[in-house]
Amino acid sequence: MPNQAIAERFNLRSRLRFNIDTGQIWLDESRMLLLHAKAFGAMRKEMIDTLGQQRAKGLLFRMGFAAGQQDAELARKLIGEGDNFDVFQVGPELHAFEGLVRSVMREAQIDWEEGTFFGEVECHNSWEAESHRQHFGISEEPVCWALTGYASGYTTGFFKRLIIFRESQCACQGDGHCHLVGKTAEAWGDDAHLEYLPPQDDTPLKALREELQQLRGSQPLRPTGRLIGCSPAFLRTFDLLSRAAGSTITVLLQGETGVGKEAFAQWLHENSDRADKPFIAVNCAAIPNDLIESELFGVQKGAFTGAAQSRPGRFERADGGTLFLDELGELSPSAQVKLLRVLQTGEIERLGDDHTRKVNVRLVAATNVNLQQAIADGAFRADLYYRLATYPVQIPPLRERRPDIPVLVDALLAKYAPVYQKSLPGLSERAQQALQDYHWPGNVRELENIIERAVLLAESGAPIGVEHLFHGEPPVAPGAPVKPDGRVGNLGDARHEQLCENLLGEGFDLQAHEHRLLELAVRRAQGNLTHAARLLGITRRQLAYRLKQYAESPCADSV
Missing domain, CATH: 3.30.1380.20 (Trafficking protein particle complex subunit 3)
Incomplete structure (x- = not known):
């Protein structure tokens, strides 16, 4: 089969796209350079x-x-x-x-x-x-x-x-x-x-690389576990977090949903002197308001109908370790009062009990709610906020730390590929670019879900493509202009496009051009309206109707 026939058979030209606005050329999933x-x-x-x-x-x-x-x-x-x-x-x-x-x-x-x-x-x-x-x-x-x-x-x-x-x-x-x-x-x-085939060994470069690794290894604290990143925004946040690791100061983690607040809290615990003690995480939004106090502070036997035995709350279970309160802005007013008392005295009182218990807990709180606005609305206590906000840490959204995306993707592939028994070389270039262009409303949590889905859909041994990440084409970021796809069609398409461009000049008259086109088709068909209509891609009746309209038009002679 000749090369031209192969190109037409598999429509290769349609896989080549130029996007002048973004400075990119794509051949299917691969970025190209001219x-x-x-x-x-x-x-x-x-x-x-x-x-x-x-x-x-x-x-x-x-x-x-x-x-x-x-x-x-x-x-x-x-x-x-x-x-x-x-x-x-x-x-x-x-x-x-x-x-x-x-x-x-x-x-x-x-x-x-x-x-x-x-x-x-x-x-x-x-x-x-x-x-x-x-x-x-x-x-x-x-x-x-x-x-x-x-x-x-x-x-x-x-x-x-x-x-x-x-x-x-x-x-x-x-x-x-x-x-x-x-x-x-x-x-x-x-x-x-x-x-x-194997890369040539470059001894000087190898020595420099080893020296750099040693210097990095001398740093006292580094991101570990699920806490991954290298972008300036991430490193600024991590530096702020690492300074609090060795202390008992109350930390307030703030950021959008899905930025990984629990992962930051977990790292803080693991790098403190409480690492061998419990880390207890509580999602305040997931617990009904009438149960939140008993969950946090515990219940004494007989405190209410159904309380058949005493049980400790999350504060007691976290004694000596770290308690992470996520979605703190969802706490009820009465729970806020009791939490404030615990922070002030270091003592908790079980529901229905008549004496207090001393606890030694490091509190890390997190919220995606604007607490200052909640205070203005009367939904959150100002005195509790100032107790919690001793050391606020703002976690940036994923769209502000795009250099971290490839690193996070590698970690997620290493996590999910064995689960689904896949061997995957990574992402195609176009898939990588799609992740960089996406606006990530769900942040790291959304990225994790997308990668897990992609691992499930991708064929083992082949790279993950855009079609595995998103349903169809990747979503366009809000406010982003919709650009033409830049697809390179066949030569006929290009000529038609150029013809239309030439026609749309100053003084363009659609009726005059349509009339000339109708007459040309009739002449080429030697007066046979059926053949002329076929040339124009319309029915004979449509052609006859249009010719009649032009014949009756007072401007027909001027055409």
Whole structure:
């Protein structure tokens, strides 16, 4: 099947999108770059001059290998839409689509079940051969290293088996075209160029990396467990939190729903001198108002009907440790009074009891309610607020800490992939960009739910795509302008678009243009209205009606 037919068969052009407003080009799930070949060639020359030809060759081969694997992911999505060999040929078409080379498969011996492969590819207009010849002249050996890397990576990604291509002829050597031969690594034996696949060891860089890790290790406190982040907004909050870890000061965590207030409270407890004591979390909004006091402060036997035995409340259970009160703004007025007394005296009184009990509890409170507004509305006690707000910590929403999203995603994938027995390489580039563009009203909790769902839907061994994260296209942030999709259609679409653009100039007259179009169709159909209507995509009756209208129009003669 010719390359053009392959492109039309699998509608490859529709998968390429330009978005000038955001400065992005997408080929399906992968972000692309449109670069000057001359500039890229200059960088290739500098690599050879700086690193030497062998190391540059290995680096360019690996770069091409990675690009080939990316395109193989797109091709594998098309399996089932046509013959396997036609789907495999999408790779050469994509390579041409990206402006790198025109490749034609001249021989292919493929056993799809066994995974064996032997292939020969004829390559024309290799940008790499052209660039090398411009900078270094005729070469004594093949120079299309990124090209052979791409072919190797694409075929390896498609067959899920290591297949290596070598260049047997090269235009830079004076040959008429480049020629590649590919077969499995075992078939090549010791001559498979496997030394180009592992990254080269860079001892100075490795030493610097180890030194940096040692310096980081000397820091007294670092985010651990579910507390993950590296953004400036997160680090500012973490620094404030870590300063309170070694004290008994009451901490008030504030932030939107889903920002992870309990995770911050848990970290505070685990990094205090109370870490070996209980950490008790209470969601005040989840407990009915008539039960909140008994849950917090306990119940004495006989205090009310049904109180058949005495039981301690959350304060007593947290004695010596930390009590985390989430959704504090939902506390009833009577519970607020008792909580204030506990903070003042360090004593609690069970419901129905006549004596107090001493407790040693570090209190961490959290709310997504504006407590100062609640005070103004009479819904929260001012004296309790000032007791709780000794050390307020504002946790930023996820949309203000976007650099943390990839780190959080990695942690969530590590958490959920084993649960669903999946092996996942991560997210596609477009999926990563979609997460960065999303406005996250549900914050970290929403991210966790989305990633768990994506892990469940994704195919093991394949990257997570946008379709696994969201239902259809990712939601647009509130207030964000809706942009055209930038899809690259076929040449006919482009011509139609240009024609419409040319028509919509000054003095455009829709009626006049429609009349001319109707008359042209009738002339081309030699007066046969049925054929003319078919040309216009309307019925014969509609055409006759419109022609009659123009004939009766007083302006008809001027058209």
